[in-house]
Amino acid sequence: MEQAYLDNNATTPLLPAVREAMLPFLGGAFGNPSSLYTRGRAARAAVEDARTRVAALLGALPEEIVFTSGGSEGDTAALLGLARPGDRVVTTQIEHHAVLASCERLERMGCEVTYLPVDGQGRVDPDEVRRALRQRTRLVSVMGANNETGVLQPVEEIGRIAAEAGATFHTDAVQAVGKVPVDVRRIGCHLLTLSGHKLHGPPGVGALYVRRGLFVRSLVLGGGQERGLRAGTENLPGIVGLGAAASLAAAWLAGGEAEAMRGLRDHLEAEVLARIPAAHVNGAAAPRVPNTSSLLFPGLAGKALMLALDLEGIAVSTGSACGVGAAEPPYVLRAMGLAAEHAFAAIRCSLGKQTTEAEVEHLLRHLPDAVARLRAVSPG
Amino acid sequence: MYSPAVLDHFRNPRNGGVLAAANATGRAHNPGCGDEVELSLRVERDAVVEARFRARGCPAVLACASRLTELVRGLPVSRAAALQADALAADLGGLPPTSRHAAALPLEALRAALEDASAAPSANSVPT
Numbered sequence: 001m002e003q004a005y006l007d008n009n010a011t012t013p014l015l016p017a018v019r020e021a022m023l024p025f026l027g028g029a030f031g032n033p034s035s036l037y038t039r040g041r042a043a044r045a046a047v048e049d050a051r052t053r054v055a056a057l058l059g060a061l062p063e064e065i066v067f068t069s070g071g072s073e074g075d076t077a078a079l080l081g082l083a084r085p086g087d088r089v090v091t092t093q094i095e096h097h098a099v100l101a102s103c104e105r106l107e108r109m110g111c112e113v114t115y116l117p118v119d120g121q122g123r124v125d126p127d128e129v130r131r132a133l134r135q136r137t138r139l140v141s142v143m144g145a146n147n148e149t150g151v152l153q154p155v156e157e158i159g160r161i162a163a164e165a166g167a168t169f170h171t172d173a174v175q176a177v178g179k180v181p182v183d184v185r186r187i188g189c190h191l192l193t194l195s196g197h198k199l200h201g202p203p204g205v206g207a208l209y210v211r212r213g214l215f216v217r218s219l220v221l222g223g224g225q226e227r228g229l230r231a232g233t234e235n236l237p238g239i240v241g242l243g244a245a246a247s248l249a250a251a252w253l254a255g256g257e258a259e260a261m262r263g264l265r266d267h268l269e270a271e272v273l274a275r276i277p278a279a280h281v282n283g284a285a286a287p288r289v290p291n292t293s294s295l296l297f298p299g300l301a302g303k304a305l306m307l308a309l310d311l312e313g314i315a316v317s318t319g320s321a322c323g324v325g326a327a328e329p330p331y332v333l334r335a336m337g338l339a340a341e342h343a344f345a346a347i348r349c350s351l352g353k354q355t356t357e358a359e360v361e362h363l364l365r366h367l368p369d370a371v372a373r374l375r376a377v378s379p380g
Numbered sequence: 381m382y383s384p385a386v387l388d389h390f391r392n393p394r395n396g397g398v399l400a401a402a403n404a405t406g407r408a409h410n411p412g413c414g415d416e417v418e419l420s421l422r423v424e425r426d427a428v429v430e431a432r433f434r435a436r437g438c439p440a441v442l443a444c445a446s447r448l449t450e451l452v453r454g455l456p457v458s459r460a461a462a463l464q465a466d467a468l469a470a471d472l473g474g475l476p477p478t479s480r481h482a483a484a485l486p487l488e489a490l491r492a493a494l495e496d497a498s499a500a501p502s503a504n505s506v507p508t
Contacts, residue, residue, distance in 0.1 A: 299436070303438045304437065307439040341414055343414075374442075377434050379417075379436055
């Protein structure tokens, strides 16, 4: 059956060149980077080469890159590693669960957390950040791009506001890195999270940018790896893969290929709006990453549409995964002001570097009929 | 993940829509996940003679509502009211653990419809 993988915000396939770079380290080139003999020194060199590659993608110094197990660890390490009981923390209502759950932990520890709203397009108003920072604030955490809508937050402006207020600024850039240029100096952030498997690297590895001179408590205690910021023997094949993926992402961005991806995404949206009555693109008027499309089809449940498409070999996602008698509230779309029945009626299509026009056409062939069939039995 | 019967009802729903000749309707809604089921019935001489459904929700809810319209057809009201979620799920070859609740919502709509029928005189007598 013809397939279309359109859920690259969930995870991306390894690029062949990334796999090639990793393979030696899954085989004969194994070694503990802390070992002082030849095999260990070669492993150390590979880790430091990857660190340089990740730093180059972000405009950071290599010593500012801490390898982690992925986005959730990076977010948790940034927030719990920095804030202390009694601190004020400012974040948004649309952050990833890793940030929101960390903030809940901080509240239980005695921090005061402010969750800023977003407008109808899913954007945080920098003036809201400015107002929130009138009170002395330890940490500001605002994501770079939202995972559901792809909407970009004004992080450079927020970085300036945080700096003026003397607050430390963390940005979860998991969904932005590799899709748009991300430069830590331009953003002015102190901490930035990225994840390997969201940019065609392997899962189980990520990085936290920690600005030079900033002290962050390590969540993982042990042998003092990663300058004492993250103990544990390094995930050598994963880190090498992340380094390779970072270099490929930098080349991809420099080569202007993001515009081709944006063109394909915009084509998808234009055809959906033309072919399907009452369809809507969430966050369409805001600046967005070039790969993400949050599509709303009033009158149906996104989770049913997801299965209907899955049966045609098409992988998309929905913000509301049905659990035991309840679903996860589609909180990002709700924060944008969508009524509950509309928030439940959305699916997310997210393209990757390997997504073809044929895959998008496969979706466009089946989507109008799937929507019509579900609407035909809908109570409205 | 889903049984062949669930997928079949999801792909080819039976008795979808609103029954023009209905004399009883019932709705059930789960605000937590947004799922909604509406049943319209024709009840004559204390038996369900025809049923149609409309539903918006997870695939298992749609499949259960579709199958339920087949199961209740011809059933005495008392037997229709006694249908259990486990039996409906089993009839469809079982539901995935995360979808067990899906059979309950159509049955809630059915019970509401049967209560509606009991209040309607035309449902208890021979049609004229």
